[in-house]
Amino acid sequence: MLSKNRIKWLRGLQLKKNRTAEGVFVAEGPKLVGELLAAGFECVYLAATEVQDSWRIETEIVTEDELRRVSSVETPQGVLAVLRQPHYDVKLSEVASQRLCLLLDGVQNPGNLGTIVRLADWFGIGDVFCIGGCADLYNPKTVQATMGALAHVRVHYNIGVEDLVGGDFPVYGTFLDGENLYGKRLEDRGVIVMGNEGRGISPEVERRVTDRLWIPSYSDCHVESLNVAIATAVVCAEFRRRSLPSLT
Secondary structure (H helix, E strand, O other): OHHHHHHHHHOOOOOHHHHHHHHHHHHHHOHHHHHHHHHOEEEEEEEEOOOOOOOOOOOOOOOOOHHHHHOOOOOOEEEEEEEOOOOOOOOHHHHHHHOOEEEOOOOOHHHHHHHHHHHHHHHOOOOOEEOOOOOOOHHHHHHHOHHHHHHHHEEOOOOOOHHOOOOOEEEEEEEEEEOOOOOOOOOOOOEEEEEEEOOOOOOHHHHHOOEEEEEEOOOOOOOOOOHHHHHHHHHHHHHHHHOOOOOO
């Protein structure tokens, strides 16, 4: 049975200030929690409606009703874990000079951030850098939206615009006045910048962009722009398509 103090603590972790103070985050569902544990994330606390024998972690057995009281999702999936936030000592310049990485400039929607991390995993991009007031990776909505990709993609917040300067790597960004993505020469390394949902790429970051890209529309539509997660998928797919061996 969950004590009142335990319930208060778990509910409190839905707030960023409490997660940051303790250096933890909450993940829910057997698949997500299982992937994070398999990737080596440290488990601080585990609650479940039944024992998870394969994990070999001390588990507090709770009822579905108890889990519902502390869950941040509409339909709890029987498992809730409090995990330690990982810390990575990685420099953007070192990553970008060797392979592709993503830089998110003010992506504020938790769902968009989580989806982009999931896309990064799908397209084999192992590092995502966040600046400009991006959403918190450890927001419960973001964690759930990653669908387990958080176990395979490193997300960094400890960088600034100055990290884009002086490196031997291209910096790509999408703009309405850029070159057609499908005709532009693309490298298999560098930084792909994706901007804020409403404002796009900030002027400070735009000045560091070396290659301006444009995603063309193929209809007479009245949509001003694509959702940032969808745009990320389009751009990453084209970069990876270029790396495939010729089919002709």
